[in-house]
Amino acid sequence: MMMGDQFRKVEQYSPKSSPRGARSPVVSRQDSTGTLKTTISLGKNPSIVHSGPFYLMKEPPGESDLTGAVNLMAYYGLEHTYSKFSGKKVKEQLSSFLPNLPGIIDAPGHQDNSSLRSVFEKPPIGGKELRPLTTVQLAGFRLHPGPLPEQYRYVSQAPTKKHKSRHKKHKHKTEGGAVGGELSAGEGGGDTHEKKHKKQKRHDEEKERKKRKKEKKRKKQKHSPEQGAGGLTPSQHSNA
Amino acid sequence: MFIENVRQIRIIVSDFQPQGQNVLNQKIQSLVYGLQEVDKLKSQVQDVHVPLEVFDYIDNGRNPQLYTKDCIEKALTKNEQVKGKIDAYRRFKSYLLVELNNVFPNELAKYRAIRGDERPVT
Numbered sequence: 216m217m218m219g220d221q222f223r224k225v226e227q228y229s230p231k232s233s234p235r236g237a238r239s240p241v242v243s244r245q246d247s248t249g250t251l252k253t254t255i256s257l258g259k260n261p262s263i264v265h266s267g268p269f270y271l272m273k274e275p276p277g278e279s280d281l282t283g284a285v286n287l288m289a290y291y292g293l294e295h296t297y298s299k300f301s302g303k304k305v306k307e308q309l310s311s312f313l314p315n316l317p318g319i320i321d322a323p324g325h326q327d328n329s330s331l332r333s334v335f336e337k338p339p340i341g342g343k344e345l346r347p348l349t350t351v352q353l354a355g356f357r358l359h360p361g362p363l364p365e366q367y368r369y370v371s372q373a374p375t376k377k378h379k380s381r382h383k384k385h386k387h388k389t390e391g392g393a394v395g396g397e398l399s400a401g402e403g404g405g406d407t408h409e410k411k412h413k414k415q416k417r418h419d420e421e422k423e424r425k426k427r428k429k430e431k432k433r434k435k436q437k438h439s440p441e442q443g444a445g446g447l448t449p450s451q452h453s454n455a
Numbered sequence: 456m457f458i459e460n461v462r463q464i465r466i467i468v469s470d471f472q473p474q475g476q477n478v479l480n481q482k483i484q485s486l487v488y489g490l491q492e493v494d495k496l497k498s499q500v501q502d503v504h505v506p507l508e509v510f511d512y513i514d515n516g517r518n519p520q521l522y523t524k525d526c527i528e529k530a531l532t533k534n535e536q537v538k539g540k541i542d543a544y545r546r547f548k549s550y551l552l553v554e555l556n557n558v559f560p561n562e563l564a565k566y567r568a569i570r571g572d573e574r575p576v577t
Contacts, residue, residue: 275570283537293527300524312518317462321516330514345491353480358471368469 457489 254264281290288297306312308321324330348356362368464482467475512519556563 272566272569282541283534284541285538287534288527288531296523297527297531300520300527305520305524306518307521309513309516309518312520316458323516324514331510332514335510345487345494347484347487353483356479356483357476358468358479360471360473362470363468 457486457493460485460489 256262256264281287288294310316310319310321313320324332460482464479464486467479467482471479506522509519509522512522552563
């Protein structure tokens with residue numbers, strides 16, 4: 216500590232260039248004692264006290280076998296894992312990690328109180344032996360017939376597997392934009408399902424309409440064959 | 456199997472028919488057996504440590520593999536940074552020794568003798 220202070224003082228008053236050129240000042244060059252560390256006291260009685268080998272010589276830091284200079288990925292044998300994750304694009308959704316889980320699992324857990332964090336923040340009662348329910352206990356699970364009330368129906372939405380099949384169909388259609396296509400299909404899965412449903416409905420309705428018109432046509436043709444041609448739709452024209 | 460049981464119970468319950476009560480009771484019992492199985496398996500995962508951040512990924516509906524990917528990428532970046540620093544300091548040390556050797560050859564010889572640094576100063 217004292218050395219440091221002294222050294223700073225010396226530094227403050229030391230000239231920019233040494234009068235001896237590129238040589239260390241104060242201590243003579245022919246020092247064979249190995250005691251180059253000195254305490255210099257200035258003032259009325261300046262003195263130089265040799266107290267050690269070098270200024271500011273600290274113990275070198277301990278050599279460690281493993282440092283950041285080594286490729287740690289290779290050291291720990293994680294190169295395969297790295298190439299696995301860096302090579303391909305990992306799908307964002309949780310459902311792509313757990314494809315066999317039914318229901319919609321990509322929604323935030325706090326929305327339906329299904330978050331894992333809540334499990335360890337408020338752990339459930341545990342430590343009790345799990346026993347099959349008795350007949351009396353099972354009586355508590357006797358349900359009323361009929362569908363669930365509206366507010367509980369959200370859980371019975373389309374399972375993830377259906378999403379997947381739709382993804383594939385979407386992919387075939389878009390071909391080039393695979394990534395964008397997947398995302399849009401994943402986000403708007405419900406919409407496509409509705410559209411499909413509507414299309415089918417429309418298709419059925421058209422079929423029925425055609426049937427009805429054909430029957431009408433037949434009836435009209437029986438009565439007056441010339442009149443029937445007036446009210447035909449374009450599709451009926453082609454049929455005719 | 457446990458998950459499949461839960462799924463089937465959900466279907467039975469969502470539009471309950473009176474004749475389904477027995478099936479539901481059986482399903483509930485198998486649910487209890489399933490829980491017993493899970494409870495037995497807990498000893499196998501006692502020493503598995505999961506980072507808390509992984510739960511955040513799962514709770515937000517994100518693929519937990521993304522956490523692994525992010526960690527690996529961060530580790531690699533940090534590894535490269537530290538290697539860069541170590542290399543820079545090594546180079547600095549060798550330059551410094553060269554220059555000090557030019558200016559203070561005797562002192563440096565002593566210094567190297569004390570340090571046990573036998574490498575030649577170029």
